[in-house]
Amino acid sequence: MLKYVVALLAILVAGGLSSQAGKLEEVQKSDLSAFLPGDAESVKALQAAREFPSGDVSPAVVVIARESGLTDQDRDALNALRELELPLASPEAPEATFADDDRAGLLALPLKGQNSDVVADAVEQLRTELEAAPDGLETAVTGPAGFSTDLKNVFAGADTRLLAITGGLVLFLLILIYRSPIFWLIPFVTVILTEGATRGLAALLGEAGLTINGQNAGILSVLVFGAATDYALLLVARYREELTRHEHAEAAMRQALRGAAPAILASGATVIAGLFTLVFASVDVTASIGPLGAAGVATALVLSLTLLPATLVIAGRRAFWPRIPRHGDSVENDHRVWRRLGNTIAARPRPLWVGSTIILLVLALGLTGLDTSLTQEQQLRGNPEAVAGQELLGKSFPAGLSAPASVVVPTGGDVEAVKRAIGDDLQREEEGEPGTQLSVVLAADPFSEEAVQAIPRLRDAVHKAEPRALVGGQTAQSYDLRQAAERDNLVIPPLTLGVVLLVLILLLRALVAPLLLLLATALSAAAALGAGVVIFDVILGLPAVDPTLPLLAFVFLVALGIDYTIFLMARAREEAVEQGTRRGVLAALAVTGGVITSAGIVLAGTFSALAVLPLVVLTQLGTVVAFGVLLDTLLVRSVLVPALVHDIGAKVWLPSKLARKGG
Numbered sequence: 001m002l003k004y005v006v007a008l009l010a011i012l013v014a015g016g017l018s019s020q021a022g023k024l025e026e027v028q029k030s031d032l033s034a035f036l037p038g039d040a041e042s043v044k045a046l047q048a049a050r051e052f053p054s055g056d057v058s059p060a061v062v063v064i065a066r067e068s069g070l071t072d073q074d075r076d077a078l079n080a081l082r083e084l085e086l087p088l089a090s091p092e093a094p095e096a097t098f099a100d101d102d103r104a105g106l107l108a109l110p111l112k113g114q115n116s117d118v119v120a121d122a123v124e125q126l127r128t129e130l131e132a133a134p135d136g137l138e139t140a141v142t143g144p145a146g147f148s149t150d151l152k153n154v155f156a157g158a159d160t161r162l163l164a165i166t167g168g169l170v171l172f173l174l175i176l177i178y179r180s181p182i183f184w185l186i187p188f189v190t191v192i193l194t195e196g197a198t199r200g201l202a203a204l205l206g207e208a209g210l211t212i213n214g215q216n217a218g219i220l221s222v223l224v225f226g227a228a229t230d231y232a233l234l235l236v237a238r239y240r241e242e243l244t245r246h247e248h249a250e251a252a253m254r255q256a257l258r259g260a261a262p263a264i265l266a267s268g269a270t271v272i273a274g275l276f277t278l279v280f281a282s283v284d285v286t287a288s289i290g291p292l293g294a295a296g297v298a299t300a301l302v303l304s305l306t307l308l309p310a311t312l313v314i315a316g317r318r319a320f321w322p323r324i325p326r327h328g329d330s331v332e333n334d335h336r337v338w339r340r341l342g343n344t345i346a347a348r349p350r351p352l353w354v355g356s357t358i359i360l361l362v363l364a365l366g367l368t369g370l371d372t373s374l375t376q377e378q379q380l381r382g383n384p385e386a387v388a389g390q391e392l393l394g395k396s397f398p399a400g401l402s403a404p405a406s407v408v409v410p411t412g413g414d415v416e417a418v419k420r421a422i423g424d425d426l427q428r429e430e431e432g433e434p435g436t437q438l439s440v441v442l443a444a445d446p447f448s449e450e451a452v453q454a455i456p457r458l459r460d461a462v463h464k465a466e467p468r469a470l471v472g473g474q475t476a477q478s479y480d481l482r483q484a485a486e487r488d489n490l491v492i493p494p495l496t497l498g499v500v501l502l503v504l505i506l507l508l509r510a511l512v513a514p515l516l517l518l519l520a521t522a523l524s525a526a527a528a529l530g531a532g533v534v535i536f537d538v539i540l541g542l543p544a545v546d547p548t549l550p551l552l553a554f555v556f557l558v559a560l561g562i563d564y565t566i567f568l569m570a571r572a573r574e575e576a577v578e579q580g581t582r583r584g585v586l587a588a589l590a591v592t593g594g595v596i597t598s599a600g601i602v603l604a605g606t607f608s609a610l611a612v613l614p615l616v617v618l619t620q621l622g623t624v625v626a627f628g629v630l631l632d633t634l635l636v637r638s639v640l641v642p643a644l645v646h647d648i649g650a651k652v653w654l655p656s657k658l659a660r661k662g663g
Helices: 002-018 041-049 072-083 117-130 143-154 158-178 185-207 214-243 249-280 289-304 307-315 332-347 349-369 385-396 415-425 449-465 474-508 512-539 549-579 581-612 616-653
Strands: 057-065 104-112 138-142 405-410 426-432 435-440 470-472
Touching: 002 185, 002 289, 002 307, 041 405, 041 435, 041 470, 041 474, 057 072, 057 117, 057 143, 057 385, 072 104, 072 117, 104 117, 104 385, 117 138, 117 143, 138 143, 138 385, 143 385, 158 185, 158 214, 158 581, 185 214, 185 289, 185 307, 214 249, 214 289, 214 307, 214 549, 214 581, 214 616, 249 289, 249 307, 249 474, 249 549, 289 307, 332 349, 332 581, 332 616, 349 512, 349 616, 405 415, 405 449, 405 474, 415 426, 415 435, 415 449, 449 470, 449 474, 470 474, 474 512, 474 549, 512 549, 512 616, 549 581, 549 616, 581 616
Parallel strands: none
Antiparallel strands: 057 104, 057 138, 405 435, 405 470, 426 435
């Protein structure tokens, strides 16, 4: 009776949370400034700008061009856009500007607000009107409003695509792993309910004020799919093993939970603790992944240890048909590949762990080419209209016209000195309650690396003229975001390693083993990121990596990579009590090898699904994590760690009592 009660309660709770999942897209934000620290200079400048008469402006820049020269009909088409009912920050739309060679025209419309649905709707209205432009006329809508709209469009329907691809992949792998026409349904239902409950929980967190965007929502989906499937695979494997030792399914499940639940809980606790270190990140979009991911993994843990075992017992052993595990069956044939690998490790442990370490070190050399200068216009794969429009604008006008920098001089500040510091780049001046706002046209494309690097020089000049002045704007926000990411890349990884080390010490009740496992996992993460740098440059031809990638990749690789080593070493410690350390680790490799490899393939597959979204940072993160998980599964956990533990022997458990046991 208990199994039915547990299953019903778990379904009711998961269903209740899933009912909120539809709100997740509603709470997502795409405003770049929302992800910056509150003390960033560009955020302070934006807050001040909102108090000027023009308010918070997001320029939509319309560009038209004709190689043979604009016609009167072309000019009329551009000027006609000024008559549209748009949410402008000024009473009247500004006049259109035409290039000296008469081959291009520009209309900068100051839309009110930044990156809101209203701005996106206005941009789409402009683009729709331009579809009726005269034949042969090149048109585009760019500027901050154009870029934010293209970014918003990237995630339009992305959740559905990502869920379909990830769910389909997990379904395919479950059928392949279990080779049963019906059994896959039990873990798959648990995984789907976990995903829905997590999305509902994320929506509630977003309503409570947590910063969520399409990027971290996508990461959450693949993380939950992978973690929930992994926990299901591990529990089912132990349950199947126990079914050959017990006549009744209830008894087999009780023993399976005694054996597998501690390792699953330790694994989940490690991932949760590792992810929670992200809350100390300066970049809000990175920091929010911590509680989001932790909530997802916690949900996966709860349902994997309640709903899944209950439904497995309800279904009974017949659900495994046609490969039904019978009481008294031998499981030796299931482990023979891994026993052969164990015998190879036992024969030559030191050359194997040394060779594995060298391979990881060679892959990590790719980090010498790490370049985190990916710019905003390089974030979107393909050639979105905003990027094409910026290129078109730069052919006939100063590239900086599409997104001027903003300089706010407070009341009483030396405005004239700031004007002299800005020089000929000053575009316009506005008075308001906070003081004076000056628009500055940057010499370079405002979304380019050259413009980002010009921000500190502009700030130096402005601050020398007036120390209280603030420099903001789209390009300044990109610069501040990069600075915050670079700080996070240095500060968070040591914290993550410390937290994971503490969990390992508590789990293994030793010091030597946790230190060795952490070093191996950290080296594996460095190797995966190094290999990723080479893949992005040589194979994918990407110009650079996103500034937030090193931190996200490292935390995910350490937190998830250590999972498989925990499963192995928790079983090794269990076996070492009876057989000694050397035989125990080989026995653990034999019984966990197949299921951990399956779990690694599933997790790598789910993260690779991030590549379906045309956002470079998600492509890079999915590639690195998928590669790193496979590296951990097939090399670190299968060869490096068992060979190292076998070579060291019982001393690996120092200073616990188990270290004094031979073997």
